[in-house]
Each structure stands twice: as C-alpha cells, then as structure tokens.
Amino acid sequence: MRNLERRYRTLLRVLPRWYREDREEEMVGIFLAGRGDDLDLEHGWPGWGETGAVLGLAVRTHLAAGAGLTGVPVGAMWRGEVVRALGVIGLLLGVLGVGVSLAGMVYEAGHPELPGRDAVVVVVDLLPAVAFAALLAGKRTLAKSVAFAAAVPGLLAFGPQVGSWLMWQLPALVTFAALCLGFHREAPTPPAGRLAWWGGGALVLGLAGWVVPAAFVVVAALVVLRVVAFVRGDFVLGRALSLFAVLELGPVALLLAGGVRWWVVLVPAVLLVVSAVAPVRKPGFA
Amino acid sequence: MSEQTFLVLTALAEEPLHGYAIVQAVEQLSEGRMALRVGTLYGVLDRLVADGLAERDREEVHQGRLRRYYRLTDSGVRALQAEVARLSANVRAASAVLRARGLQPWASRA
Structure with missing residues (x-):
C-alpha cells in the first residue's frame, strides 16, 4: 500500500x-x-x-438522522437524536433567559429611578427567542447564526477567573455545539407545533426566574421533565436531560460564590446529580 | 433541491455511473464550476438513496479497486423532471423581465 x-x-x-x-x-x-x-x-x-x-x-x-441514511445502526440514530435534543434544550434555556430579561424590563419600566437598558443589550437579550423560532421554522442556518450572536457576550466575558467563566458558560457552549453538530443538512426539522408549547413554557418559567434565582427554576424544570421522560420511556429526552444536568452543576455551584448558603445550593446540586445518574428507559426505536 | 443534488441527478440520468465518474460528470456539466469532494458526493448519494431517488446498480473491480455504480430510479427521473420544469419557469420569467428592459437574457461572458 x-x-x-x-x-x-x-x-x-x-x-x-x-x-x-x-x-x-x-x-x-x-x-x-x-x-x-x-x-x-x-x-x-x-x-x-x-x-x-x-x-x-x-x-x-x-449523528445520523433516521431519514437521512439507510442501514444506520440504532445506536447512531439515538446518538443523533440525543445531541439534537440537547441542542433544543440549549435554545429553550435561552428562551427562559429571554423571559427573565422581559420580566426585568417590565419591572424597570415601572421604576423610572432605575437606569434603563441599552438598546443593544435589549436586542441581544431577545436573540435566543429568535434563534428558537428560526429552528422551528426550519431555518437552521439562521438559528445557528443567531444562537451564536446571542452567545457572543458570554464569550467576551472571558476574564482572569477562567474556572468560574467556564462553569457558567459551559451549558451554553455545549448546547450550542450540539445545535450546530446535530442539526446538519440531513437532520429533520423538529416538530414546530409541539416545540412551540415548550418554548412558551420556557418563557413563562423565565418570568418566574425574576422572582427566584433562574438556576433554581431551571433545576426544578429539569427534574420534572426528567421524571416525565422516565415515566413515558422517552430515552432521547431522558438522556439529553442527564447530560444537561451535568452541565448545570457548574452554574448551580457558582451560586455559592454569589452568597447563597451552602445548604440551599446542596438541594438543587443533589437533584442534578440524581437526574444525571438516574436510569433512562430504552424502548424500541421507532 | 441543491445545485449539487441537481447535477448528480442529471449525471445519473444518462446512465448508471460509479463515484469517480459522477465527480467527473458533475464537473463537466457545471463547466468546471463545481468540483465535488468525495465526502460531499457521499452525503448527496446517501440522501438520494434514502429518498428513493437513486439506488445501487452493480459493482465492478477496476485495477484492483471497487467501483460501485448508482442509477436513477423512476422517482429520481420524476424529481429531475420537476426540478427542470421549476428552473425553466424561473428562467423564462427572468428572461421576460430582462427583455422588457431591452436587455439580452444571456450576457456574453467576459
């Protein structure tokens, strides 16, 4: 040779x-x-x-899509679906952030003594919702581009405390990578009708995130969905949430640095670990 | 339908071809504009086969190398016809607009 x-x-x-x-x-x-x-x-x-x-x-x-190739092993199809689900979860996390921002804007509008937000900040805060809508509309390149634009401020926040920055940014970075890799040319467009409801739910949860730390809201939603995924035997959602639970450990741990008492942080941390290691049921792949 | 897919379908419409012949045919059909990479070619072929527009034909060994031929299915022929009709309609519409402005539809190449 x-x-x-x-x-x-x-x-x-x-x-x-x-x-x-x-x-x-x-x-x-x-x-x-x-x-x-x-x-x-x-x-x-x-x-x-x-x-x-x-x-x-x-x-x-x-990261095969079932419809895009013939003779794909079940494992490869599952891997692809889990990565795509993780990408969608990342966008939903962004939509939740949009809810938090909207709640903040409404509050600030009622309190003129507070400094208003810069127009650029407002636009950037709303970008995740645009990315999510673009994905649902089948405009995956636009969705990826807008999701990247939304991630830029976080990337630019890179500073001397690399560990903290990485812990905080890891969920956004990994789910963005999953979005880019999972939604390749042959990948199917996710069902818009069903996911629109998920997006609406994330937005409402984000509004609640103005009252309690958003990290707690995310953990609570994650645990509920993880249980639902187990009960329904939804392997793809269950596995994607397990991976996401691992990523969320960083932001939750950073609450300690924010002055939150350790025993308050312990509860969501334990819930995340349980969500990460809990079994997922694996039905026959349709 | 992407231009790559369209040109691969066109290449296969004449006769069953193996991978390297498809790459060459696409380059000729596009007058050298499109050099199809092997990774890209297989992405297109996988999609065509999965969609039922093309299928594997036969295998030959040429100078010790495997050559697998692909051919268009009836669905592939219909898909190509539909795309040709769509593109032709676009060309007619664009030509009419240019003529209305007193321009030739096909500008000579520099």
Whole structure:
C-alpha cells in the first residue's frame, strides 16, 4: 500500500465503522483515481477540501438522522437524536433567559429611578427567542447564526477567573455545539407545533426566574421533565436531560460564590446529580 | 433541491455511473464550476438513496479497486423532471423581465 492510500484510509477512520465497512474501498478508489503520479502517491496528502468534506460526512453519519441514511445502526440514530435534543434544550434555556430579561424590563419600566437598558443589550437579550423560532421554522442556518450572536457576550466575558467563566458558560457552549453538530443538512426539522408549547413554557418559567434565582427554576424544570421522560420511556429526552444536568452543576455551584448558603445550593446540586445518574428507559426505536 | 443534488441527478440520468465518474460528470456539466469532494458526493448519494431517488446498480473491480455504480430510479427521473420544469419557469420569467428592459437574457461572458 502506498503512503497516499494509507493517509486516505487514516482520514476515513473519522467515519463510523458501520459506514466505513460499507464504503471505504469505494471511497479510496475515488480518492486515488485522480492521483496517479508516482511522486504524489508516495509523498502526497489528502487536500484540505477533501479532509473538510470527510469531516462533514463524519458528523452526519455519527449523528445520523433516521431519514437521512439507510442501514444506520440504532445506536447512531439515538446518538443523533440525543445531541439534537440537547441542542433544543440549549435554545429553550435561552428562551427562559429571554423571559427573565422581559420580566426585568417590565419591572424597570415601572421604576423610572432605575437606569434603563441599552438598546443593544435589549436586542441581544431577545436573540435566543429568535434563534428558537428560526429552528422551528426550519431555518437552521439562521438559528445557528443567531444562537451564536446571542452567545457572543458570554464569550467576551472571558476574564482572569477562567474556572468560574467556564462553569457558567459551559451549558451554553455545549448546547450550542450540539445545535450546530446535530442539526446538519440531513437532520429533520423538529416538530414546530409541539416545540412551540415548550418554548412558551420556557418563557413563562423565565418570568418566574425574576422572582427566584433562574438556576433554581431551571433545576426544578429539569427534574420534572426528567421524571416525565422516565415515566413515558422517552430515552432521547431522558438522556439529553442527564447530560444537561451535568452541565448545570457548574452554574448551580457558582451560586455559592454569589452568597447563597451552602445548604440551599446542596438541594438543587443533589437533584442534578440524581437526574444525571438516574436510569433512562430504552424502548424500541421507532 | 441543491445545485449539487441537481447535477448528480442529471449525471445519473444518462446512465448508471460509479463515484469517480459522477465527480467527473458533475464537473463537466457545471463547466468546471463545481468540483465535488468525495465526502460531499457521499452525503448527496446517501440522501438520494434514502429518498428513493437513486439506488445501487452493480459493482465492478477496476485495477484492483471497487467501483460501485448508482442509477436513477423512476422517482429520481420524476424529481429531475420537476426540478427542470421549476428552473425553466424561473428562467423564462427572468428572461421576460430582462427583455422588457431591452436587455439580452444571456450576457456574453467576459
């Protein structure tokens, strides 16, 4: 085997094994068909464009959508659905934040002595709702772009306290990555009607987040949904919430730094750990 | 339908082709504008097969390398016809607008 072929085969290892077993020989044949020069076969490398395209294919196959491919193992389909659910949960978290901001704006409007918000801040605060609506409308590129714009202030808040910043930002960063990776070209658009209700619920919970710390509201909602997912045997939602519970441990722990008593923080922390490790029921994948 | 999908369907409409032949055909059909990457090609083929627009035809071994051929299904032919009709209607509409402004629909290339 020549070096170039070895390098292409190494590149193809980013693809899942089930896909490689079916396609590797065929793909290597195409890669090498246009590269017959002896020097190239010995010293050549896969181009950046080819590498990028294979990486894109790897994301789509590892996080497979049931309708987008044939012969997909059940595990790959589940993985894809869980990542997409985690991406949607991230957007719902953003919508909840919009509720908190709206409640704050209403309060400030009734108290003229308080300093008003800058127009840019108001727009940025509302962006998660736009991203969520865009995803429901099937405009996934727009949804990702707006979600990124909404995440920029958090990213720019990077400072000397890296640990605290990471703990606070991790849920937003990971769920944004899940949104980008999970909603690839072949992924289905989530059911708009059902998710609109979820978005409305998150907005209402956000309004409640003005009264009690939003982190507590998030934990309470997470625990309730986790129980519902278990009872209904919803593996995808259950697993996505487990992952999200792990991510939320950071923001809850940071409440300690905010002066909240340790025993008040202990309760949501324990609930998050239980949500993370609690079993999920795995029915047959429809 | 993306331009990539449209060109792959067009390439397969003539005869069953293997992967490398599809890449070459797409480059010719697009007059060199579109160089289909292998990862992209398989993304398109996977989608076409999953949607029932194309299917695997036969396999051959050429110079020790596997060549798998793909062909268009009847649904694929109908999808291509529908897309051609849609694009043709767009072209006619755009041409009429340009003629109304006294312009030639097809500008000569520099």
